[in-house]
Amino acid sequence: MRTVEHPDLDAVRSYLLDLQRSICRALENEDGKETFRHDAWERPEGGGGESRVLENGAVFEKAGVNFSHVMGETLPASATAARPELAHAPFEVLGVSLVLHPLNPYVPTSHANVRFFMVHLPGGKSVWWIGGGMDLTPYYGFAEDARHWHRTAFAACAPFGDNLYLHCKESCDRYFFLKHRNEPRGIGGLFFDDFNEGGFSHAFGFLRSVGDHFLPAFLPIVHRRKNTPWGERERAFQRYRRGRYVEFNLVWDRGTLFGLQSGGRTESILMSLPPVADWRYDWSPEPGSPEATLYTDFLRPRDWLKEAKA
Numbered sequence: 001m002r003t004v005e006h007p008d009l010d011a012v013r014s015y016l017l018d019l020q021r022s023i024c025r026a027l028e029n030e031d032g033k034e035t036f037r038h039d040a041w042e043r044p045e046g047g048g049g050e051s052r053v054l055e056n057g058a059v060f061e062k063a064g065v066n067f068s069h070v071m072g073e074t075l076p077a078s079a080t081a082a083r084p085e086l087a088h089a090p091f092e093v094l095g096v097s098l099v100l101h102p103l104n105p106y107v108p109t110s111h112a113n114v115r116f117f118m119v120h121l122p123g124g125k126s127v128w129w130i131g132g133g134m135d136l137t138p139y140y141g142f143a144e145d146a147r148h149w150h151r152t153a154f155a156a157c158a159p160f161g162d163n164l165y166l167h168c169k170e171s172c173d174r175y176f177f178l179k180h181r182n183e184p185r186g187i188g189g190l191f192f193d194d195f196n197e198g199g200f201s202h203a204f205g206f207l208r209s210v211g212d213h214f215l216p217a218f219l220p221i222v223h224r225r226k227n228t229p230w231g232e233r234e235r236a237f238q239r240y241r242r243g244r245y246v247e248f249n250l251v252w253d254r255g256t257l258f259g260l261q262s263g264g265r266t267e268s269i270l271m272s273l274p275p276v277a278d279w280r281y282d283w284s285p286e287p288g289s290p291e292a293t294l295y296t297d298f299l300r301p302r303d304w305l306k307e308a309k310a
Contacts, residue, residue, distance in 0.1 A: 007128050007200040009094065012116045012207075013069060016096045019114070019211045020067045023098060024052050026215050027065070030222060033058035036065070041265045046071040047092075051268040055275070057103070059226050064271035065098040068264065075119055076261035083194065086127065090120040093262075095132075096211065097255065099272040100218070105238035106228040108138035108145070108186070108221065109245060111272070112214045113255060114207045128200070130207045131193040133168065134214050135176050136221075137186030137245060139238045140290055141298035143307070145221045146187045150304035152217035153190050160206045161197070165305070168192050173301060178248055184299050185248050189217075237291050242277035249273060 024036045034057035042048035049068030054060055075091035095115030102109065112134035119127045136149050150169070157165035172191035177184050190210060196203045249256050249272050259269035285291035 007116075007118065007126075007204075009092070009116070009118070012094050012204065015204075015208055015211070016067055016069075016094055016114070016116075020050070020052065020065050020096050023096075023215060024054075024065050026219065027054065027060065027063055027100070030219060031057040031059045031063075034060075036063075039268070041268065043070050043263055043265070045073070045263050049265070049268065051265070051271060053271055059102060059104070059107070059222065060100055061103040062101045062271075062275045063098070064100075064268075065096065066268050066271065067096050068268075069094045070262060070264060072262060076258050083127075086119045092118045092120075097272075098214075101242070101274045102222070102226070104226050104228060105139045105230050105234040106225040108136050108225075109242070109274070110134070110136050110218050112210075114211045116204075116207065129194045129196045130203050131195065132207065132210055133172055133189060133191035134210065134217065135172055135186055135189040135191070136218075137241075138298060139241050139294065140234070141187070141294050142225070143297075145224065146298065146302070146304045147308035148220060149187065149189060149217050151308045152213050154305050156190065156209045156213035156217075157206075159209065160202065164206075165190070169305075176248065178244060178252065180251070181244065181247070183244075183295075185244065187298055187302075187304065236278070237285075239276055239278040240280055240283070241294075242274040243279045246273055246277050 028035050031054065034054050036052040036054045039051040039053070040048065041051065047070035049066060052065045054063040071092040073090050074088045075086060093115060095113060097113035099111045100109060114132035115130065117129050117131065121127060134153065138145065154165045157168060168190040169188060172188040173184065175191045176186065176188060195206070256269060256272070260266065285295070
């Protein structure tokens with residue numbers, strides 16, 4: 001970790017608020033029916049945020065885009081896997097987190113977040129890092145979509161290190177994995193944590209790049225799939241797979257845990273959950289079916305970037 005005196009928190013906050021606004025505008029335009037409800041909140045321990053949630057739209061059954069800027073005297077241990085010695089120190093965290101649950105089962109669910117962490121040390125010193133990423137969770141997989149998603153993820157990383165995409169992709173594959181199911185949550189993307197390579201300007205540039213590449217990665221997939229006809233079979237499978245999403249967020253996700261441990265607003269933290277989900281006892285799809293193809297062709301390691309270049 002690099003110890004620094006004065007990263008520009010005002011610039012971070014300004015960017016994150018602009019990111020929240022621009023993503024919400026784009027999603028409202030895409031949905032064409034509903035708009036985001038704005039819900040400002042404060043935290044007794046310090047700071048607060050603004051939750052924006054769209055429900056029952058024409059494209060998005062539920063979409064949440066949250067900004068938060070919180071501070072406190074005791075950093076939860078879940079905030080950093082690499083620096084447990086910083087746990088319980090005074091902290092400040094800014095971030096934007098979003099989860100989009102589509103109505104059409106042929107449109108994937110997607111998640112992204114970018115966060116800036118600062119921990120205050122004795123003597124006026126501070127330690128900072130960034131974390132975040134973006135990942136895609138299809139119900140019905142399309143290789144064209146997966147290749148586009150990873151090609152755009154690569155573009156987000158390319159200016160900041162030759163091997164950064166590969167590192168973030170592998171980290172994403174490891175992180176978004178349901179150990180109790182022995183299966184990945186989706187087709188991955190990017191995940192990074194405890195990152196401050198190159199100093200503040202470089203790391204902040206990477207954070208902005210990931211945030212700015214989310215819409216170019218996701219919206220073209222929405223455009224291709226949102227008008228695909230679907231029926232109760234597809235809807236039932238979507239609800240079943242959403243159950244896996246719920247399991248990951250409530251059992252394994254460090255962001256959910258950090259939000260709850262740090263005294264964040266529970267309603268905003270759990271906006272990531274889908275509006276409806278199902279659990280079927282000991283169910284598996286029929287071999288050779290479109291539902292089975294998700295497991296055989298997409299919920300397994302693949303070098304989507306290499307396939308995109310082929």
